[in-house]
Amino acid sequence: xxxxxxxxxxxxxxxxxxxxxxxxxxxxxxxxxxxxxxxxxxxxxxxxxxxxxxxxxxxxxxxxxxxxxxxxxxxxxxxxxxxxxxxxxxxxxxxxxxxxxxxxxxxxxxxxxxxxxxxxxxxxxxxxxxxxxxxxxxxxxxxxxxxxxxxxxxxxxxxxxxxxxxxxxxxxxxxxxxxxxxxxxxxxxxxxxxxxxxxxxxxxxxxxxxxxxxxxxxxxxxxxxxxxxxxxxxxxxxxxxxxxxxxxxxxxxxxxxxxxxxxxxxxxxxxxxxxxxxxxxxxxxxxxxxxxxxxxxxxxxxxxxxxxxxxxxxxxxxxxxxxxxxxxxxxxxxxxxxxxxxxxxxxxxxxxxxxxxxxxxxxxxxxxxxxxxxxxxxxxxxxxxxxxxxxxxxxxxxxxxxxxxxxxxxxx
Numbered sequence: 321x322x323x324x325x326x327x328x329x330x331x332x333x334x335x336x337x338x339x340x341x342x343x344x345x346x347x348x349x350x351x352x353x354x355x356x357x358x359x360x361x362x363x364x365x366x367x368x369x370x371x372x373x374x375x376x377x378x379x380x381x382x383x384x385x386x387x388x389x390x391x392x393x394x395x396x397x398x399x400x401x402x403x404x405x406x407x408x409x410x411x412x413x414x415x416x417x418x419x420x421x422x423x424x425x426x427x428x429x430x431x432x433x434x435x436x437x438x439x440x441x442x443x444x445x446x447x448x449x450x451x452x453x454x455x456x457x458x459x460x461x462x463x464x465x466x467x468x469x470x471x472x473x474x475x476x477x478x479x480x481x482x483x484x485x486x487x488x489x490x491x492x493x494x495x496x497x498x499x500x501x502x503x504x505x506x507x508x509x510x511x512x513x514x515x516x517x518x519x520x521x522x523x524x525x526x527x528x529x530x531x532x533x534x535x536x537x538x539x540x541x542x543x544x545x546x547x548x549x550x551x552x553x554x555x556x557x558x559x560x561x562x563x564x565x566x567x568x569x570x571x572x573x574x575x576x577x578x579x580x581x582x583x584x585x586x587x588x589x590x591x592x593x594x595x596x597x598x599x600x601x602x603x604x605x606x607x608x609x610x611x612x613x614x615x616x617x618x619x620x621x622x623x624x625x626x627x628x629x630x631x632x633x634x635x636x637x638x639x640x641x642x643x644x645x646x647x648x649x650x651x652x653x654x655x656x657x658x659x660x661x662x663x664x665x666x667x668x669x670x671x672x673x674x675x676x677x678x679x680x681x682x683x684x685x686x687x688x689x690x691x692x693x694x695x696x697x698x699x700x701x702x703x704x705x706x707x708x709x710x711x712x713x714x715x716x717x718x719x720x721x722x723x724x725x726x727x728x729x730x731x732x
Contacts, residue, residue, distance in 0.1 A: 325350035325358050328610065328712040330398075330499040335609045335715045336652065339363055339639030348623045351634065353712075354398035354499065357387075359613065359632035360625065363639035365646045365664065367623050372668040377614040377633055379410050379671065384615040386630040396503035401496045401510050402612040407553035409671065416670055422539040422546050423554055424674060426478075426532040432677045435478060439685045442473050447693045450724065459700045459721040467570040468563065470686055475562035479555065480524060480531025488516045493560030500710040517552040532558075558675075565607035566679045568709075568716030570686060573601035575720065576654040577687075578697045583656050596656040598683045603647075604654055606637040606665035609715040638715045640664050698723045 326342055328351050342349045347364035362368045371377055378384035381403035387393050388403055403410070408419035446469050450460050460466070472490055475481075481489045492513020495501065501509075520533060528534040536551060546554065577584045577597060586592045613632050620627040627633065641663040642651040650658075666673040673679075691697065700721040707718040 325352040326361075327352045328499075330354060330710070330712060332499065332609065332708045332711045332714070334708075335638050335712070336642060338712070339609070339636050339642070342636065343639060343643075346623060346625065348625045348627070350625075353612075353632075353634075355393075357632060359634045360627050361610065361634045361636050363636045363643070364623075365640050365643045365662065368635055368637075368640045368664050369668055371614075371620075371622070371633070372635065372664065372671070374669075375413075376617055376620050378412050378617045379416075379614055380412055381410065381613065381615060384617055384630065385613070385632070394503070395510070396507035398499065398501060398503050398506045399612055400503075400506050401492075401513070404510060405553045405556060406549045407557045409557055410553075412670070418541065418544060419546070419550060419554070420670075420674070421541045422544070423536065423558070425539040426535050426558070427674050427678060429677065431478075431532070431535075432681055435474065435678065436681060436685065438477060439470070439474060439682050440689075442470055442477075443686050443689045446470060447689060451693065454724055456725075457723075459723055461719045462574055462697075462722045463567060463571045463717060463720040466690065467574070467686075468567040470682065471567045471570075472563040474682065475559055478531065478562075479520075479533045479559060480529055481520060481533075481559075482523075485516070485519070488512075489520060489559060490563060492516060492556060493564060496556075496560060497564050497714045498710050499712050513556050514552060517555045518548075520555060521548065521551050561673070561675055562678070564714060564716075566675075566682060568714060569598075569601055569605060569607045569679075570683060571717060571720050572605035572715075573597055573683070573687065574690065574697070574722075575699055575703060576601060576604070577691065578699055578722070579703070580654055583654070584691065586656065592656050594684055594687045595680075597687065598680065599661045600654060600656045600658060602665045603641045603658075603661045603663040604652075605715055606641045606663065607715060608665070608713065609638040610634045610636050610712050612713065635664070637663075637665050637667075694724045696725045698725070 329338060342361050343363040347367045349361050350358055351361045352358050381388040408416055408423055411419055446466050450465055454460050476486045492509055495509040524533040525537055536546060587594060587597060616627045616629050616631045619629050644651045646662060666676045700723055706720060709716040709718050
């Protein structure tokens with residue numbers, strides 16, 4: 321056994337190697353996060369599913385994390401947003417169910433299907449822009465110019481975020497994903513996104529439209545509506561989840577398909593589908609590596625360790641997707657023919673991701689359109705040289721340079 325606790329790398333330089341190192345210590349292992357706080361990290365499917373299925377863990381720091389309850393967690397803690405925001409992701413039980421019912425008005429099958437033509441339009445515009453503005457031998461950043469551009473544009477369109485304030489509206493979600501920032505930056509970010517979401521909510525209260533922010537404001541279940549703080553917190557998490565998470569999964573999927581041409585041909589031949597590729601990308605590269613936080617509501621004895629009441633718990637979704645106990649020696653491999661792609665990447669239990677249908681629909685539009693336009697899309701550098709996002713929370717890259725064709729790059 322190695323030395324515990326394992327300090328999580330704030331740069332997220334090798335998410336999967338770190339998960340494997342943690343798993344080697346046991347399915348539930350002590351790690352350390354910024355601020356010197358210790359947490360139990362769960363890296364295996366069976367334990368993760370068991371804990372997510374039960375009621376032994378809470379998502380509400382205001383009630384179940386003693387240091388926060390006692391006011392000991394500073395406003396400038398690097399991860400303060402994850403415990404201070406107010407929305408359905410930090411509520412449990414009946415309170416969570418009430419918020420989920422209200423927020424789910426924005427993600428009905430009808431709302432998702434109505435967004436399909438908009439997605440197709442955004443995708444075609446982004447493809448046109450890349451083709452028109454990229455000279456032979458130049459690279460594109462497939463994350464910044466395509467996957468993030470798609471998800472960020474769509475979520476802002478759907479929630480009625482005006483063009484002139486989109487950068488400010490998304491700034492907080494980008495910063496919130498990072499774990500390599502300072503406490504001062506985290507405190508400023510908490511204030512910034514709260515102000516940006518407050519302004520968006522006020523704007524839509526004054527001038528409602530057919531956007532999802534207006535839908536959330538008007539949402540009513542048996543006379544109950546979202547409070548202003550719940551609305552602000554919900555907007556923040558929905559804009560972030562709708563842009564950052566899918567952007568990373570799509571980028572991983574594009575990289576793997578471009579570097580596994582045999583599997584791309586299986587899709588083109590009709591033997592397998594784009595959904596097979598997306599499902600495998602979700603398994604192999606969960607968007608969220610380590611999700612802060614859950615809190616033990618009682619003493620828990622599991623997998624040979626004792627989790628004390630009030631302890632922090634992290635669910636390592638990226639590590640769970642590659643659990644060798646579930647996927648064997650090929651757990652690290654991208655294989656769309658894999659018959660069992662079981663994972664917990666979209667969560668499990670009452671906090672299961674509301675946005676999965678929207679994410680799936682976008683992917684089924686974006687992936688075939690991209691590879692039809694650029695069938696020889698090629699990664700410009702070895703995958704191990706791609707710059708990390710700067711986060712142990714998100715599983716992604718900062719940039720993904722690619723050539724639109726397989727032609728030899730021009731020599732300057």
